[in-house]
Amino acid sequence: MRGCRLLGVVAAALLTLGSAPADEPGLAGFSDQSARVERGWEAKFRAIPDPANLRAYVKRLSARPHAVGSAYDKDNAEWILSQFKAWGLEAKIETFDVLFPTPKERRLEMVAPTRFVAALQEPAVAVDPTSGQTKEQLPTYNAYSADGDVTGPLIYVNYGVPDDYDRLQRLGVSVKGAVVIARYGHSWRGIKPKVAAEHGAVGCLIYSDPRDDGYFEGATFPDGPFRPNEGVQRGSVMDTYYVGDPLTPGVGATKDAKRLPLKDVTVITKIPVLPISYGDARPLLAALSGPMAPEAWRGALPFAYHVGPGATRVHLVVKSNWDIKPVYDVIATIPGSTKAGEWVIRGNHHDAWVNGAEDPVSGQAALLEEARAYGELLKQGWRPKRTIVYCAWDGEEPGLLGSTEWAETHAAELSQHAVAYLNSDSNGRGYLEMEGSHTLEAFYNDVARDITDPESGVSVWKRLRLHRIEDAKTAEDRKEIRERPDLRIGALGFGSDYTVFLDHLGIPCISLGFGGEDEGGIYHSIYDDFYWYTHFGDTTFVYGRALAQTTGTAVMRLADAELLPFRFTNLADTVDLYVGQLQKLLQKERDEARERNLELEEGVFAATVDPRAPLLPPPAEAVPPHLNFAPLENAAEALAHSTERYDKAVAKARANGGAGLAGESVQAVNATLMGIERAMLDPAGLPDRPWFENLLYAPGMYTGYGVKTVPMVREAIELMRWQEADEGIVRTAKVLAGVAAVIDRATTALEKTDM
């Protein structure tokens, strides 16, 4: 910005853009003096990451398949350990023993009206050297599928989410006793067999439609990045009552942990599931008769999509070896100099379904380069105030096993010591994908303002902001983006290693990674490898460098701040937004139910039915009652007041160069601040899934990846459980009041610091 002014760039651009704090001497949580020191170290840090190293790490770690239990998985863990040590970090491997099923038998055949046996095999590609490592590749399968041998009519269920079954009901199609075929997308894959089983299906196929990540999106591998005819997405289908090792919910899967018998495990699917390619799906879908699939259900295969059922019957066999396998978490530590009892934790998993150059090695490489850079800084005399913990997790793919078991094992320490957890996973070209706890929203924005985007040369924050302006649907949305000082960050759902930290332990999290410009179709296939990544991904590793720069800067700043740089007004603003959303959601459901009932009375559905494409009327619905949102509204308002008071106390503490922040008594404030995200937990947890204790964020029971904020209330409204919604409002309000109380304590403590 300063440079712009010197160059005489038009004032309009400056006026319309938020001025970047990079211009300011201050840094949130730092006195002026320590901010200057910090900025010096951060600049040194950001100069270190080197794309050539990232390339070398990716090549090494993705050289062979390295799923949980494989030889190369262990080899990678040991190599990572050796790297950490070589860079001068304390490091060790922590091992856990987890349930990890692998394929024993897989068979899929169409038995009527014609016979077809699915290949269930991804062929090697000549130009791609690692695609032929057949012996070490896990076959295409869905981990934690129930064993089964079933035969039934085939029915196409679109994405297989609850709305799709509502539509099937109107089409007069029941999946009872049938094998359903769902396409990947629009939900965590485990939702598909779960909902199918709830509707009486006996088996479930999940295929990748070329509409979603195949030729419809672009040229297919190896000519382009998208999914080829035989490509299959492996993946876990574990249900989400809890995450981590299925046998040890809530406790670490140590050698002597008490384990559930397999029969008592609730997170294994009720019916057999198998993922298939669109090459294998094509003859099955083409053979379907019955009603035409609704327009939005149709994919890009070159025929008319029918729902079934008809003469098409399939025979599906899925059987697994239900073995216990070791997972190897590599944990490195840089002890804090003055606040060693406060831990900044950063993680990325190292296990993959196959070679996993993108998922997860592209993120793991950044983590390693950050660690190497700290080694360099340590040699130059840098000492973080807080303890930094770097974690290369194993077993993420099957069910966040490594991170969950580690965090459950160390739960008490983490509750006491953890300041924040920073996660990454796959990385690519494009925009910083900003998600996390809203206590860290302002902090995350500040970090993003300091990182230069490799393609555009502007900060990654500015590029994202301009992208959001370009993509905004309404003038109101654009106005907010232009006027709000910080970009809103998304809440975290499910799908990577932050889950246990955020949802189970109440540790503030942020998720980092770049993406959006290099979509592909090799996810969880043998083609996610070094050849693909260096031809179609972040081929020059400049976004790998940007990820290391972003994450490393965030870790250092969190580790070095005198006062922990949370900003609670962003949290209060977000809570207020959520409460408004919930009220709108209820109103929408009320309006929709009233409208639907009115249309039933008017005879809309009966009069407009096409006899050649019959559609049953939807069922009449009770109009949802009004709910008493007052407890939440009052709690949100009280929270806002508390956060404003805290902000004033911070401003006061930062006055006169913020010398007061450097004092001893700020330690007490920090100790209190660490309790704030913890206060979002309710030990009783969510209904039906007590492992999830956070009442502000949770993955959706019927979306999986998708987050549900204020989950107890939101899901109750969506599932029309009014008593639960009422209870959720009260319990969430209580939790928010608790958060406000901790903020008040921090304010009081801050007001007493020796300024």
Place this chain on the structure above:
Amino acid sequence: MRGCRLLGVVAAALLTLGSAPADEPGLAGFSDQSARVERGWEAKFRAIPDPANLRAYVKRLSARPHAVGSAYDKDNAEWILSQFKAWGLEAKIETFDVLFPTPKERRLEMVAPTRFVAALQEPAVAVDPTSGQTKEQLPTYNAYSADGDVTGPLIYVNYGVPDDYDRLQRLGVSVKGAVVIARYGHSWRGIKPKVAAEHGAVGCLIYSDPRDDGYFEGATFPDGPFRPNEGVQRGSVMDTYYVGDPLTPGVGATKDAKRLPLKDVTVITKIPVLPISYGDARPLLAALSGPMAPEAWRGALPFAYHVGPGATRVHLVVKSNWDIKPVYDVIATIPGSTKAGEWVIRGNHHDAWVNGAEDPVSGQAALLEEARAYGELLKQGWRPKRTIVYCAWDGEEPGLLGSTEWAETHAAELSQHAVAYLNSDSNGRGYLEMEGSHTLEAFYNDVARDITDPESGVSVWKRLRLHRIEDAKTAEDRKEIRERPDLRIGALGFGSDYTVFLDHLGIPCISLGFGGEDEGGIYHSIYDDFYWYTHFGDTTFVYGRALAQTTGTAVMRLADAELLPFRFTNLADTVDLYVGQLQKLLQKERDEARERNLELEEGVFAATVDPRAPLLPPPAEAVPPHLNFAPLENAAEALAHSTERYDKAVAKARANGGAGLAGESVQAVNATLMGIERAMLDPAGLPDRPWFENLLYAPGMYTGYGVKTVPMVREAIELMRWQEADEGIVRTAKVLAGVAAVIDRATTALEKTDM
């Protein structure tokens, strides 16, 4: 409704539905007594149409290909004439001589990177007996394409409308010197070569993507109704400076009419055009490289759609025989008993591109059955007050030739005598497609309330209303549908024989037809034949009967009303709606230009470009000025006042049983009323196309089929011609003031009738 009450049906349904005027003794424009008589005759009429006859007519008329100039075209005309006569109607054939080009040479080949010669041929289908009448079928072509022999790189331009070229510019792709390939849809097909030529293309292919009417929509012919691999949509690509015979704009193409030399004809395309099947398009599109087509451009062929250009070059040859051919309009008349100088005209074309069972024979059959029914009623003593004119048009497909030349020939008489023109064309299953002049909106609604839908058993009006409620996008839209007494009817654009009547002569029009439930993909192909129609269309001809019932009722009611049943408050309400739309349109363009310019200043486009998929920034745009809408607002308000006064006068005249309506002096009122739609004409016509004189309705210059209401203002705003917009506001306001003045005269005359 009365029956419902007796049956004790819930009151809610009665309260929420507009009560159908069928319950009332009165009929707009009729005294109570004559209304009773009229209802009696109408009921008799509606009992006559017989699906078996409709089936026989369709079979006869579609038995052989019958395009303009073919033997069977003439044979059909003579057969229709004989039928009219056999039913006791006066009838004759009027012949015109028109320019009708037919293929002399057609060739399309890919010359690089590989060689491929397009088949340009629709194969016969074994189960379909008329599909093999190869000798009589017109080859696949676009009539009025320029002759040409061109070679150039191939570029895919989506639907080939102006917005698509804006996108191409941002993609950095120029069509200069190229052959473009556009898909059918989203515009009148003639727009595609027009816009392509404006951008420098040398040739144009138009293909039917399976996404739009092929397998994506459902099973293909002969297994289902949709377009098979080799199916081709023939059609005219004439530009729309005027319609009718290209050599005789504005005058009838009689034997001795003065004709333009071919070189001076402006409506022939500037570049050669050829329609092709998706079978022929597939290798061409698959060979394209260059940028990926934007997502909305991608069709349902099973590969990645690229825009080009690349190595793909095509060679296109189109040459026509530029012959003069006769068209045979069959005109039947039932003379009016007391108001013979007032003509109610009804038409449907009889020519087809090939066999045309759906287009146009399904509509022509209804017209014939109406005529037969009148013959029956005449025998029973019915005598229409007004003269009824039935027209079986020839030459509609090439360019509305038969109707336009007839109307231009008889322009003076029509201006004096025509009350209204009622058009139909293709007919199918589903909903009444209500379009027309808003002076007839209330009348059309009343007729629709009296027709029973064959599938649902409710009135076609009620079914359409419920369908619109079901389809409405917003609660506001649903509220309007539920509260407004009449369903809004669409304004008429272009695409069938009403055009000359409405746009050139200012005669109120309505367009009738059923559809929406039996889409297909045989439009303008050899497969639009009796086999297709009796397997996939209105197979039992019950909607053919409904069309005959609807149109016949409308014709009789218009012919028998004492006072012409226009209702001008609907017109005023619609004009008010349009004026509001124009203001919103300008505001939207202002907002968009401002937003785009702001984003350019902010650097949005530069910062968000993906270097692997470059997109140029859009050009900066001057923000549209404010326009002075006051003249239009004042005119709309004055019109509303005039219409209210007229309504009061009608109410007064209808008081006491409406005996006054039967008097002699109402004749003067009717004569005045016939001038009202004429007053919408401005003899200067629209800018660049003076043939189009109606300032309320016109087809869009760049949409073709799509109507532009208040066209001089709307198109000027869209094309950013501000002076023209200002002028358009003034001229349209003047025309509306003229309309109001004629209504005032009618009011005054009505107030003087001998009640």
